[in-house]
Amino acid sequence: MAKKTLLVTGSDGQLGSEFQEIASYYPDFTFLFANSKRLDITDQQAVSDFFETNNIDYCINCAAYTQVDQAETDQELAYAVNVTGVANLAAACKEQNAILIHISTDFVFDGSQTRPYTETDSPNPINYYGKTKYLGEQEIAKTLSNHYIIRTSWLYGKKGANFVKTILRLAAEKENLTVVNNQFGAPTNAEDLAKFILYLIQNSFDFGIYHLSNRTENQVSWYxxxxxxxxxxxxxxxxxxxxxxxxxxxxxxxxxxxxEKTTRTNFRISHWKKSLEKYIKSYE
Ligand SMILES: NC(=O)c1ccc[n+]([C@@H]2O[C@H](COP(=O)([O-])OP(=O)(O)OC[C@H]3O[C@@H](n4cnc5c(N)ncnc54)[C@H](OP(=O)(O)O)[C@@H]3O)[C@@H](O)[C@H]2O)c1
Incomplete structure (x- = not known):
């Protein structure tokens, strides 16, 4: 059987670089890594040309504008990357009959619920970053049926900035630390997310939205x-x-x-403490 070609956009970011790390364990796939310099997803022509030149079976979109606070004042760029860029990828996938795997966020929800959000719960983002991510999801849904949207939360990986690295840095610099204890979510090790995405591809599960974080008993606060x-x-x-x-x-x-839905795929979702321990060991 011909090898599937997987394009990873935004390949130098936190999640994108995890694919670079694990690619050699997946010899059945040909990976094409495109960082923002090689492929700017906001450039419609460049995206269309890239897809025409390369025979892409799956596009894993790790490119995003992810600065939550900055997005409020940098709205044009956040929209360009998270909405227009995503629409460009969806259109190119449709044109070339490729499957789009897009990463979205828990920030599409408003946080008013007291039980875990399912894939069918209605989004209602409360900040501009969340709005652009939800609009990106909608762009895909209206253009392309062959897609997966994976919502994740509190992502940390080996490359780039994240909460784990910030806490470790501050612990080295300060005499004490104060952290919020009234915002609840679930951490996600980026390596686990990358593996889940490749698992979806290997098993051709039904298209649609999937939630993936690490497993928690109940909920976890930043504290x-x-x-x-x-x-x-x-x-x-x-x-x-x-x-x-x-x-x-x-x-x-x-x-x-x-x-629940992701568990039904039989993917083994690691417990957040186990996954964090593995990460910290590799980080030392
Ligand atoms: N981080 C989290 O806590 C979190 C939580 C939930 C969901 N997510 C979602 O998970 C996904 C991956 O996040 P991440 O943490 O890996 O993000 P990240 O580290 O910020 O990486 C994003 C990448 O996108 C690239 N990029 C930005 N604009 C681009 C453009 N116009 N064309 C092509 N590439 C572009 C960036 O490249 P440059 O640096 O060169 O601009 C960067 O390498 C995103 O969709 C994000 O919304 C993240």
Whole structure:
């Protein structure tokens, strides 16, 4: 059987670079890595030409504008990448009969629920970043039936900035740390997400939306997350909990996503503490 060609856009970002790390374990796929320099997804002509030149079976879109606070003032660029860019990829996939796998976010939800959000719950984003991500999802849904939208949350990977690295850096610099304890979600190790995406491709599951984070018993606050990071790194710095707002922009207070649908694929979703431990060990 001919090898499937997988294009990974935004390939130097946190998630994109995880695919570069694990690609050699998937010899049945040919990976094409395109960072923002090689392929700017906001450039419709460039996207169309790229798809025409390369025989792409799957496009895994890891390109995104991900600065949640900055998006409020940098709306044009956030929209261009998260909406127009995604629409360009959907159109090119349709044209070339490729399957689009797009990454979205728990931030499409408003956080007013008290039980985990399912794939069929209605999004209602409360910040501009969330709005653009939801609009991106809609662009795909209206253009292309052959798609997967994977919503994830609290992502951390080996490359780039993330909460785990920030806590470790601050623990080295400060005498104590204060972290919010009234925003609840679920962390996701980017390597687990990359593996889930390749699992979906290998098994040709039904198209549609899937939620993927690491498994939690109930819910995790940023404080719980920080506490576990410090414990695993054996840092004894005092950690204080606060209920004051984190960052300037509104964020959902509760964004735990139901993993029921994803669990039915039989993908083994790691527990968040186990996955964090593995990450921290590799990070040392
Ligand atoms: N990080 C989280 O906590 C989180 C949570 C939930 C969902 N997500 C979603 O998960 C996905 C991956 O996030 P991530 O953390 O890996 O993001 P990231 O580290 O910020 O990476 C995004 C990548 O997209 C590239 N990019 C930006 N504009 C582009 C353009 N016009 N054309 C092509 N590439 C472009 C960036 O390249 P340059 O650096 O060169 O601009 C960067 O390499 C995103 O869809 C994000 O919305 C993330």
């Amino acid at each position: 719980d997350f920080a506490k576990e990071i410090l414990k695993l790194q054996k840092k004894t710095i005092p950690l204080l909990a606060t209920n004051q707002k984190f960052g300037g922009v509104a964020r959902p207070n509760y964004s735990v996503m139901s993993l």
